[in-house]
Amino acid sequence: MPVTRDIPATYTGPGKVVRRLLARGEREDRALAYLMAGCLLMFVAQLPRLAREAHINDQELNMLMGASLMAWVFLAPLMLYCIAALSHIAAKLMRGKGTFYGARIALFWALLAASPVVLLNGLVAGFIGPGPALQIVGLIWVSVFGWFWIGGLITAEKGQG
Template sequence: MGLTADIRRSLVQGPRQVVREHLARGVNESRALAFLMIGCGLIFVAQWPRLMRTAQAEQDEFSRLVAYALLGWMIIWPLVFYGAAGIVHAVSRLAGGHGTAYGARLALFWSWLATAPLGLLTGLLAGLTGSSALANLAGVVWIGVFVAFWWLAQKEAATMPRTHGL
């Protein structure tokens, strides 16, 4: 299935089946990295309306703000996600999980990508309304759905048998 169809299925039906299908395809680190980078790229773009509003309100340079956001979302946050996946995998193994480090990475990266449309909505609302209650509520919903998806996807990844390394 296509990426957008998988995102829609995750948002409508939950991420477990989609993660199970991706894990069943075997280890493909480039696919997992693509999920992470596309998700971070979408969230980077989602920041533009808010950054434009900030640049206009504070008489700042939009290009400078975008450059900092680019550094954060395309360099720093992917490293944070890799670290978080490693920690969660270690904790999962200590708790009796049977998954792999790759499964933990895929679960996290897919959860991030699958919830990116909610991040786009949050960014749009932040650009249109500033730090309003509506934008904040959208952000809370987005992060809540992300955490729930990650929890469910990690549970799925931890129950998959260790048929491969990494």
Template sequence: MTVSADILESYAAPGRVMRRKLAEGPREDRALATLMAALGLIFLGQWPGLIRATRLDPAVPFDARVGGALMGLLFLAPLIAYGLAGLVRLVARMLGGQGTWFTARLALFWSLLAASPLMLVQGLVAGLIGPGPVLSGLGLIVLVAFLWLFGGALRASEAEGAIA
């Protein structure tokens, strides 16, 4: 299936999509590409809010704001994501999970990619409407969707025999 079809299906059945991804075998290059695609989309989603912030406060130029977002999302966030996936794997192991370090990473990275379209919408709202109850409510929706996706993917990835 295409990535966009997998993303849409993830909202209905995150475990089924994760099992299909795990059936492709452990490929770290695919996991890293998934993470970088997710972070790239999240980075693009930040632009409308950065443009709005620049127009409201031109003391910090747009280039500097984009540079900071680029540094944070494409250079620091992958390190944090790998660390978070490791912590999640340790907790899952203590709770009896049967997955591997790779399955925990893929569950987190895929969940980020699947939630990224909502983060793009959140970025548009940040740019067009700005801070307020709409943006806060949308942030809550994004969080709940991510937790749903990650919970389903992690459950599938920690099941016995999750990876061949």
């Protein structure tokens, strides 16, 4: 199933989608593609907020965008690989039967699948700014991301795929 169909399907059952992704076999290039696409979308989601900050605080937008690009496209993938490894080790301590690859797919796919909500969060941050609306959308994003990650990780650690 293409990514454009897998993302909406994740909102109805993240475990089923992760199971289907794992059934395709271990391909690190696919995991890296999910990670990089998710991180790139996280960077894009920051742009409205950065433009607002640059305008309000009379700062240079290019510097803010460069810092955000460095953080999301170069540093975040390294940290997310470490987080995926730690989540797999924690799952192993709780008798998980999965693999490091399964833990990576669960985390990277959760980041990519939750991207529509983080894009909405970026728009709210850019056009409305700080306030209750931004907090509500941010809470929704964190909840959706956590649901996708935990649901996918549970499936991956059951050894299904």
